[in-house]
Amino acid sequence: MQNLTFVEKIFRAECGSIVFKSPDVVLTHDNTASIKKTFQKMGGEKVKNPDQLLVVLDHNAPPTNAKLATDYQKVRELVREQGIKKFFDAGSGICHQIMSYHAKPGMIIVGSDSHTCTAGAFNAMAAGIDRTEAAGLWKRGETWFRVPESIKITLSGSLPEGVYAKDLSLWIIGMLGSAGANYMSIEYHGEGVVELSISERMTLANLASEMGAKNAVFPPDKVLEAFYGQKVKGIWADEGARYFGEYEIDLNDLVPLAATPHHVDNVKSISELQGVKLNQGLIGTCTNGRLDDLRIAANVLDGKQIASGFQLLITPASKEIYLDAIKEGIITKLMNAGASILGSSCGPCLGTGQGIPADGFKVISTANRNFLGRMGNKNAEIYLASPATVAHSALSGTITDPRKDKSKQIKFPYQKIQSPTIEIKNTDKRKCTAVWDYSDVDHLNTDQMFAGNLTYEVLSSDPDGIRPHLFKGFDEAFADEVMPGDILIAGENFGCGSSREHPAVGLAHAKVQAVIVKSVNRIFYRSAINQGLLLIVSREIVDFYKRGDAILLDIQEGIIQVREKRFEIPPLPDKLQEIIKYKGLVNWIRSVI
Structure with a gap:
């Protein structure tokens, strides 16, 4: 090699x-x-x-x-x-x-x-x-x-x-x-x-x-x-290594950006969003809760006051950072400006602790996700930005460019057509001939499949407790009507978001026969295998399928039939096939190891 x-x-x-x-x-x-x-x-x-x-x-x-x-x-x-x-x-x-x-x-x-x-x-x-x-x-x-x-x-x-x-x-x-x-x-x-x-x-x-x-x-x-x-002795790639893709970025070309609701890749320049009214801000989390992040915010807010009616929350990423910020006077500057300092925890980011936004709130956050409902309220909207942008926005109560020189005003050059964030109601029946048709839904995330604020209320080791909550943030009918042998079909990037395994546990426990998707998030793919849930990645099958089609699955033959067409199931490596055969990692380890 x-x-x-x-x-x-x-x-x-x-x-x-x-x-x-x-x-x-x-x-x-x-x-x-x-x-x-x-x-x-x-x-x-x-x-x-x-x-x-x-x-x-x-x-x-x-x-x-x-x-x-x-x-x-x-x-x-x-x-x-x-x-x-x-x-x-x-x-x-x-x-x-x-x-x-x-x-x-x-x-x-x-x-x-x-x-x-x-x-x-x-x-x-x-x-x-x-x-x-x-x-x-x-x-x-x-x-x-x-x-x-x-x-x-x-x-x-x-x-x-x-x-x-x-x-x-x-x-x-x-x-x-x-x-x-x-x-x-x-x-x-x-x-x-x-x-x-x-x-x-x-x-x-x-x-x-x-x-x-x-x-x-x-x-x-x-x-x-x-x-x-x-001196450190690490590992690094060789010159001439082969890559799936190569990209070059000149840092000098960049401008302040924000991810807009409700997808992290729905990115726009701050100049495109200037003036959007906000209610709440969050500076911190594992993404931007370090000392230099807090220092940047404190320098912006020092001697000033956040906008009337605006709520600014600060979460230092660790006790050490919190103590250093106290010693440096950062915490005093932030509090004098009107910010509320929370403990060093993840709570506000996923909506399990303090800082859950009210209905209708627009939040600007330094966190890493802005899925619908991510901070604990699906009736709020989340924008993601840098600590400097959040701090400047807190002063005005609107999305604000943090640069002194704002002459460089550009539209973000990689604008994408975003899939709409779909919330299916009971009137929109997606199950037909034992198939749950979500083929038009891309980026179905783990928060929609199992609410983040339930993650530690219902343990992933409790499949009976998970079952009533499956897909409740997306399709109200699913948990009540899913049956053993059902098949679920969906679009791109299925299972994106957190490493929460509750959805895979719940689907396996409900005895869903297979999940067929165009593409899948990496951790969800692993979770499916670990739960013995058959997950098939096949863009061809999803594109060929039409609502109402029956899907016939022959695992022994490795064949899926949709209408007159037969598709081969892509084979898994031997060890992973063993885990599926034993209906999950728990049984495999208990029986084989």
Whole structure:
């Protein structure tokens, strides 16, 4: 093997291979309570390698009800019983920020959260997995990886005044699309990379999941060495490595951007959105809650007052960042300007804690997702932007360009025709001849399939509890009318969004025969396999299907028939076929390992 990409080197296998590896770090968070139950179903008693685990309580920290508080206590008992040393209790910070204190160049890192890819800023191979897979790692210490295709993004120049890493991230997402890097590895190259701090690299790596990527990674360069204060020995791609796609971006060309409701790739320049009335802002989260982000906001707001009636929330990404911001006077500046400082947690981002917007609110946020209902209210709208844009917008109460020199006014050059955000009502029947027809629906996300604010109320290890909530944010009829043997057919980027495995658990428990889609989000694909749910990726089948068609599936023959046409089911690698055969990873591990 010659001229290898980063992932081919770290996995020591060619693109497309399936390999089994033991990760250096396995991250879990509030979902650890659910993972424990799945671990026990697998026959697990003692974690194979406690030193492999990093456990952080952050998504509902501090817990918002008695059940969650009890789950938190169960996690504390678990880490004590299992001898897990890398444990960070509520208030310590957001797991991806905590990971920055443990990630090292050349590591393989996985976590039961889709934004685990943030650790790619440290030259690590970091990717999200689901809860069932995390439980399997507790028992076995290793898991399967498909070596992905790679995309090379070469950066030149430097970011102009008023333009930040968040704008660059949104530029790339708008350019590629929310499914444009599905199951791929993104490598950042070029002289422009040296201009980016570790914090900025974390923002870019974090948002790789919003374009469907498995991971994003930066080189082990002098910036990383300055961060560690010593020489580092990492892994990097060879000259002449083969890439699925290559892109060049001159940072000097960029302008402030925002992702507009309700898709992260619905990107527009701030100059196109200037004056849109806002009600609320959020600065923080794992994407933009670091000290330099808070400093940028404080410098904008210092000595000023946020607009009357506007609510500005601040969430430092960790306790250390919070304390540094206090010492530096940042928190005082923000509070004097009228901001409310929340604890270091994920709550406002996914709508499980404080900061849920009111009906009709328009929110501008530094977070990573703006799906309908993402912050806990599907009657609100979310715009995503940089901390500087959010801070300037908080002062005016409208979307505001953060640059001093606003002479460069451009329309974002990669405007896409967005699929409408569909919410199906009972009057719109989608089931016919045992087929649920969502073939006209692209980007059906996990929040629509199972509400984010229920994620820790109903554990993924409780399929009976999941069933009544399936697809309630999208199709009211589905949970009540889905039957064993039904088939679901859908469009592009199915299952995008968080690593929440509840939808795959629920569909498998409902005995759905198969899910047939044009393309699928990487983590949902893994979740489907891990639950023994047959997921078939075939654009040809979806395009050929017409509502009312019966779909005949012969798994033994590997054939799907729609009307007069027969399609072959694309074969899975042997190990993955075994998992499907055993109806999921839990049964496979319990029976085979």
